[in-house]
Structure formats: structure tokens, C-alpha cells
Amino acid sequence: MSPPPPATPPAARPYRGAVVIGGTHGLGRALALGARERGLLTVAYGRTAASLDDTEDLLPRFLDLCDPHSVRTASVDVPRPCYVLWVAGAFLKKPLVETTEYEVEQLTRLLFTGPVLFLRRLLAGAEGPVHLITIASSSSWKRREQESLYCGLKAAQATFVRNLVPEMIAAHPENRVTLVNPGGLAVPDFHTGLALDFGAMMDPGRVAEIVWDIATAQRQAFTEVQILRSRAPGSEGTPEVSYGARAPQPPEEPAPTAAPHAPHH
Structure with a gap:
């Protein structure tokens, strides 16, 4: 699917800065x-802001999203x-009753x-256009096992952001929102305790490049994009980009369709 056509609103003013909530590890760091x-x-x-070098153009700041006082x-x-x-983000694969x-x-x-809550504070102080880039997950619409809490929270994140768009446009006509639903990333610490083939998963640095390319080219108020990993032999883990929302998959696999019987002679 191709990118959505350009909208009529003018391009936003050049942005001076970037704020990354969760910018010290994995895709956020990239x-x-x-x-x-x-x-x-x-x-x-x-939480691991100290792991980044404090330079003139990269400013690490401690933030613990699990601590209301820090937020x-x-x-x-x-x-x-x-x-x-x-x-x-963090991942959890566990039956709900065992959680x-x-x-x-x-x-x-x-x-x-x-x-x-932290975004609420950031937006309240906005004096010019803001371009919100939200990294949700393909788990917000995919069928998963023993991941109900994680998937539900990612679906809440995606739905929240879609419905935040009118408020942001009302606040400033040049505000923009990009919703990204990526598939599996090669970040071993994210999938702690799981035996996965990270060689068949997407490189976070490459996905970060794709996200920035999409966001900086965006002119319409809202864009939703899926970045899924290829499973084709020889191309495993290659990012595949498509635009638009996906309908949630049903909780059970569809029943296989029986092959038609050959006609009798």
C-alpha cells in the first residue's frame, strides 16, 4: 500500500528539537x-539515562514512568x-491468572x-507545533497467546493516539501525529527469558531510519503505518512498510477450508 496523498495544510515549521520518552534503550535509543x-x-x-553520553545536542534525563512522583x-x-x-515499553508473556x-x-x-500523564504535561507547555510519533505495536491488532495484558495496553495506546488527533489539531493547526505499529525487533533485553531467533527479527536501527523518513515527509495531520518483518526465505527480518490501520484478528485461527474433491468420471 502506498503512502497517503499529501494534504492541503502547509508543511510545519522546521522543528528545533526531539523529545524521546523511553529514549535510552532499544528502538528508543536508535x-x-x-x-x-x-x-x-x-x-x-x-530510567537508564546515565547510559547515554551527555553532549550539547543529546540530553539524557532520568524518568521512571512507573513512579508517579517521577512522572x-x-x-x-x-x-x-x-x-x-x-x-x-516492556514485554510480558504470561497467562493473566498467573500475572x-x-x-x-x-x-x-x-x-x-x-x-x-507525562505527555499531558509536555503538551500543556507547547508553544508551537508538536509532531507526536507514537510507537505502538502490531500486537495491538494481531492474534497472540498468553499476551492479553501486553496486547491490550498496546491497543489502548493506539486507540488513545488516534482519538487525540482532533484535540491536537484544535490546539495548533500544524500539529502532526504519526502512529507506528512495528513487528518483532531484535532487542534481546525486551524479550527477556524467551528463546527467539533474533536473526529473523528487524534491526532497531533500520526501523528507526524508516520511522524518521516517514515522519519528516508527513504533511497530513495523521498517518498510521505498519512496519512488519518479512518471513520470506532469504529475506527474514527485512522491514515491510504498509499504510493504514489493520482490523483486529479474531482470537482463534480460522478453520481450514477443505480442498474440493476431484470430480468422479
């Missing part, structure tokens, strides 16, 4: 480094106008309520 390479003054928020008090003094990237109350609470804070 996106933060990509922002710096594009000449943007970049603020990278995360309320972390500085939102950022360069504007700016890109705001919501990337923070502890603490795990439910922490994952919900990390994937949804923490970023929403």
Missing part, C-alpha cells in the same frame, strides 16, 4: 540517536517546536498511564 543525526537538539528520557516532577523544559516520541497484581500495575504504568 530513534534518539537518529534525531541527533538530523540536527535536532534531543532530550532522551528513561509529575521530571523537567518538561524542552526545545520547541519539537517532535515528541512515545517509545517506552501478579504488581506486574499488572507496573506494566500498565509503563506502557500507558505513565506516558499519558
Whole structure:
């Protein structure tokens, strides 16, 4: 599927900065480094901010999305106008009945309520256009097993952002929103404890390049994009890009269609 056609609104003013919520590891780190390479003054928020070098154009800041106090008090003094990237995430594969109350609470804070509350603070102080880039997941619409909590939170993230678009356009006509649903990324720490073939998964650096290319070319108010990994022999893990939303898959595999019987002679 090709990109959506250009819309009539003018291109937004050049952005001065980038703010990456969850910018210290995995895809978030790759996106933060990509922002710096594009000449943007970049603020990278995360619990492991100390792992990034503090330079003139890359500013690590500690933020624990699971800690309400940290979400309320972390500085939102950022360069504007700016890109705001919501990337923070963690994975959980476990039946719901085996999931502890603490795990439910922490994952919900990390994937949804923490970023929403922090984003609320960032947007409240916006004095110019903001381009929100949200990294949700193909798990927001794909059929999964033992991942109900993770998938539900990713679906909530995607739905929240789609419905935030009218508010952002009302706040500033040049605001933009990009919703990205990526497939499996080669980030071993994200899939802790799982035996996966990371060689057949997507490179986060390559996916970050694709995201930045899409976002910087976007002129319409909202774009949704799927970045899924190829499973074709010889091309495993190659990113495949398509545009538009996907309908949620049913919880059960469709029944196989019986092959037609050969006619009798």
C-alpha cells in the first residue's frame, strides 16, 4: 500500500528539537540517536539515562514512568517546536491468572498511564507545533497467546493516539501525529527469558531510519503505518512498510477450508 496523498495544510515549521520518552534503550535509543543525526537538539528520557553520553545536542534525563512522583516532577523544559516520541515499553508473556497484581500495575504504568500523564504535561507547555510519533505495536491488532495484558495496553495506546488527533489539531493547526505499529525487533533485553531467533527479527536501527523518513515527509495531520518483518526465505527480518490501520484478528485461527474433491468420471 502506498503512502497517503499529501494534504492541503502547509508543511510545519522546521522543528528545533526531539523529545524521546523511553529514549535510552532499544528502538528508543536508535530513534534518539537518529534525531541527533538530523540536527535536532534531543532530550532522551528513561530510567537508564546515565547510559547515554551527555553532549550539547543529546540530553539524557532520568524518568521512571512507573513512579508517579517521577512522572509529575521530571523537567518538561524542552526545545520547541519539537517532535515528541512515545517509545517506552516492556514485554510480558504470561497467562493473566498467573500475572501478579504488581506486574499488572507496573506494566500498565509503563506502557500507558505513565506516558499519558507525562505527555499531558509536555503538551500543556507547547508553544508551537508538536509532531507526536507514537510507537505502538502490531500486537495491538494481531492474534497472540498468553499476551492479553501486553496486547491490550498496546491497543489502548493506539486507540488513545488516534482519538487525540482532533484535540491536537484544535490546539495548533500544524500539529502532526504519526502512529507506528512495528513487528518483532531484535532487542534481546525486551524479550527477556524467551528463546527467539533474533536473526529473523528487524534491526532497531533500520526501523528507526524508516520511522524518521516517514515522519519528516508527513504533511497530513495523521498517518498510521505498519512496519512488519518479512518471513520470506532469504529475506527474514527485512522491514515491510504498509499504510493504514489493520482490523483486529479474531482470537482463534480460522478453520481450514477443505480442498474440493476431484470430480468422479
